[in-house]
Amino acid sequence: MSKYFPKIDPKTGRFLPIPNGEKPPKMKEMEKVLGLIFEDDYNEKYLKGNLGQKRFANRWGVTKNQIFANKMRGGRRSWVQMLDLEKKSKIKVEQETSHAKGCEICGEKDISLDRAHWKENVKGGSSRAFNILNLCPNCHRKLDRKDREITEKGRRVLLFREVKKIFENKITEETPQELLSICEHIISNRKFE
Numbered sequence: 001m002s003k004y005f006p007k008i009d010p011k012t013g014r015f016l017p018i019p020n021g022e023k024p025p026k027m028k029e030m031e032k033v034l035g036l037i038f039e040d041d042y043n044e045k046y047l048k049g050n051l052g053q054k055r056f057a058n059r060w061g062v063t064k065n066q067i068f069a070n071k072m073r074g075g076r077r078s079w080v081q082m083l084d085l086e087k088k089s090k091i092k093v094e095q096e097t098s099h100a101k102g103c104e105i106c107g108e109k110d111i112s113l114d115r116a117h118w119k120e121n122v123k124g125g126s127s128r129a130f131n132i133l134n135l136c137p138n139c140h141r142k143l144d145r146k147d148r149e150i151t152e153k154g155r156r157v158l159l160f161r162e163v164k165k166i167f168e169n170k171i172t173e174e175t176p177q178e179l180l181s182i183c184e185h186i187i188s189n190r191k192f193e
C-alpha cells in the first residue's frame with residue numbers, strides 16, 4: 001500500500017495540509033487504473049450502493065481508515081475529509097425528508113429531485129448539505145443557466161436553512177462561527193454583478 005504524505009513546510013518543518021478538493025497521488029493513480037472518478041464511485045457504490053466501507057476501500061487499494069477516518073495521525077486527512085464528501089447516514093435522512101417536501105424552489109412533488117450544487121462541483125463546491133439544493137430538473141436547469149429569479153430564490157432557501165438552525169438552537173456539527181461562514185459562502189457564490 002502506498003501512503004500519501006503531505007509536503008513539508010520548510011520554515012516550520014511541519015506537514016502542509018493538502019488543499020481542499022485536491023486529490024492525493026494514490027487516488028489519482030487508482031482513478032486511472034479503475035477508469036473511474038473517485039467521487040462518482042463513492043456516490044454510486046458506497047452512498048447509494050451496497051458496498052460497505054471495507055469492501056469499498058479494498059476496491060480502491062487502500063485501508064478503510066485512509067478513506068473514512070475522522071482523525072488521522074500527523075495532521076493527515078482521510079479521502080472523505082480531503083474531498084469534503086457526504087457521510088452515509090446523513091445523506092439518507094436528508095434525501096428521505098427532502099423527497100417528501102418536493103423541490104426546494106418551486107415545491108413540485110412526485111418528481112425525482114436533483115442534488116444541485118450551489119458552488120458548482122467543477123469549481124470545487126462541497127457535496128455537503130449546506131451547498132446542496134434539492135431541485136426538480138426544471139429549477140436545476142434554470143439555476144445552471146443563471147436565471148436570476150431562481151438563483152435568488154435558491155440563495156434564500158439555503159440561507160433560511162442555516163439561519164433556522166441558529167434560531168432553533170439545533171445541535172449541529174457546526175459551531176455558530178462555522179454556520180456564519182457557511183452563510184457567507186451562500187451569499188458570495190452565484191453573485192450577480
Ligand SMILES: [Zn+2]
Nearest residue numbers: 103106136139
Ligand atoms: Zn422546481
